Amino acid sequence: ALHWPQPKVIVLDCDGTLWKGVCGExxxxxxxxxxxxxxxxxxxxxxxxxxxxxxxxxxxxxADVFEVFTLRPEMPIRLxxxxxxxxxxxxxxxxxxxxxAELQLGLESFxxxxxxxxxxxxxxxxxxxxxxxxxxADPESIADFLDHIWALDxxxxxxxxxxxxxxxxxxxxxxxxxxGAPSLEKFLAELDLRVxxxxxxxxxxxxxxQLTQRTNQFNFTGMRRTENEIRxxxxxxxxxxxxxxxxxxxxxxxxxxxxxxx
Numbered sequence: 282a283l284h285w286p287q288p289k290v291i292v293l294d295c296d297g298t299l300w301k302g303v304c305g306e307x308x309x310x311x312x313x314x315x316x317x318x319x320x321x322x323x324x325x326x327x328x329x330x331x332x333x334x335x336x337x338x339x340x341x342x343x344a345d346v347f348e349v350f351t352l353r354p355e356m357p358i359r360l361x362x363x364x365x366x367x368x369x370x371x372x373x374x375x376x377x378x379x380x381x382a383e384l385q386l387g388l389e390s391f392x393x394x395x396x397x398x399x400x401x402x403x404x405x406x407x408x409x410x411x412x413x414x415x416x417x418a419d420p421e422s423i424a425d426f427l428d429h430i431w432a433l434d435x436x437x438x439x440x441x442x443x444x445x446x447x448x449x450x451x452x453x454x455x456x457x458x459x460x461g462a463p464s465l466e467k468f469l470a471e472l473d474l475r476v477x478x479x480x481x482x483x484x485x486x487x488x489x490x491q492l493t494q495r496t497n498q499f500n501f502t503g504m505r506r507t508e509n510e511i512r513x514x515x516x517x518x519x520x521x522x523x524x525x526x527x528x529x530x531x532x533x534x535x536x537x538x539x540x541x542x543x
Contacts, residue, residue, distance in 0.1 A: 286389075286390070286494075286495065287432070287433075287435060287495075288333065288390055288391065288392045288412060288432050288433065289332075289333060289334060289386055289390040289391075289445075290333065290334045290335075290336060290364075290380070290384065290386060290390055290391045290392065291325060291328060291333055291334070291335055291336070291391075291392050291394065292336045292337070292338045292377060292380070292391055292392065292393045292394070292411075293325065293335065293336070293337055293338070293339075293394050293395075294337075294338065294339055294373075294394065294395035294396060294397070294400065294416075295337060295339035295341060295346055295349075295368075296312075296339065296341065297395075297396035297397065297416070298318075298321075298394060298395060298396045298416050299314075299318060299321075299322060299356075299358065300312040300313060300314050300315075300318055300349065300353075300356075301313040301314070301315050301318060304341060304345045304346060304348070304349050305341055305342055305345045308348075309345070309348040309349045309351070309352040309353060310352060310353075312349060312353075314353060314355060314356055315420065316424070317420040317421070317423035317424050318423060319355075319356075319357060320423070320424035320425075321416075321423050321424060321426060321427070322356060322357040322358045323357045324424075324425075324426070324427040324428070325357075325358055325427070326357050326358060326362065328427065328433065329362055329446055331435055332445040332446075333433075333445075334364040334365075334384065334445065334446055334449055335358070335362050335363055335364060335446070336363060336364055336365045336366055336367075336380060337363060337365075337366035337367070337368060338366070338367045338368075338373050338376050338377060338380075338393065339366075339367075339368050340369070340370055340373070340400075341368050341369075342368070343366075343368040343369070346366075346368050347360070362446070364384065364446060364449050364450065365380060365383055365384065367379065367380065372403060372407070373393070373395070373400055373403060373404050374403055374404045374406070374407035374408045375407075377391065377393060377404060377408050377411060378407075378408065384449065385452075387410070388408055388410040388411055389410040389411075391408075391410070391411045391412070392411070392412045392413075392414060392430075392432065392433075393408075393411050393412070393413045393414070394414045394415075394416055395413075395414075395415065395416065396415065396416040396418070397415075398415055401413050401414075401415045412432055414430065444535060447532070448532070448534065448535070451531045451532040454531050455472065455529070455531055458471060458472065471530070472529045472530060472531075473529055473530040474527065474528075474529045475527065475528045475529065476525065476526075476527050477525070477526045477527070477528075478523050478524070478525055478540075479523065479524060479526070480521075480522070480523060480524075481515065481522040481523065481524045481539070482524075485524055485536060486508050486511055486512055487508055488524075488535075488536045489506075489511055489522060489524060489536075489539045490506055490507055490508040490510075490511050492536075492537075492538070492539050493505050493506040493511075493539070494506070499538075506541075511541075514541070519543070520541050520542065520543060521541070521542055521543075522539060522540065522541050522542075523539065523540040523542075524536050524538070524539050524540075525537055525538030525539065525540070
């Protein structure tokens with residue numbers, strides 16, 4: 282958890298994973314959201330609150346899956362918790378490969394969870410970058426399944442983590458605006474982008490440290506810094522730190538950049 286990049290996306294199967302039964306055959310009111318799967322869904326929602334994005338990848342008719350979310354309000358996972366989905370009859374590995382472009386994340390950031398060993402094997406063979414996990418067959422082992430996945434260990438959750446899912450949902454709106462704009466200049470004008478640089482404050486140190494640890498693109502040095510290291514560097518006056526905050530018409534990106542300089 283200290284030294285390895287954390288997964289950012291959890292992709293879930295539906296039938297047999299989120300609920301017991303097959304929604305296309307049993308219907309939305311016929312599938313069983315048993316105690317174990319309800320607890321599993323609650324664990325997924327808790328992961329979302331830590332900043333992870335939730336997607337679906339299921340071999341089903343899309344209308345059948347959405348009907349479950351509409352008619353079964355007791356489900357902890359709701360449609361507005363989801364960032365993206367691929368609900369069709371294509372190979373799941375093919376659907377997974379289509380998600381990074383939409384989310385602007387690499388496949389190595391993905392975890393895929395399915396109850397079917399054949400589907401898990403297919404994804405492992407064709408998407409080796411993805412951490413593929415098979416949901417336990419024993420219902421008694423499902424409830425605390427995620428608690429034993431080391432890749433999901435997270436030492437600290439900061440405010441930007443809690444808002445991450447909302448930020449990605451805002452990005453969907455931005456992308457729609459971009460696609461409908463006749464030019465890049467028109468898109469930027471309508472976006473009303475505002476960028477602010479200011480001196481780092483004490484409460485922003487955890488986010489600055491997180492940026493050094495997570496960011497690969499546009500990280501000019503590749504150096505990873507802990508909170509204590511950043512405090513030490515700045516308090517000794519050997520370095521100064523500016524933070525970059527961004528807003529636009531769709532919402533607040535938050536603190537998205539940092540500049541450490543002599």
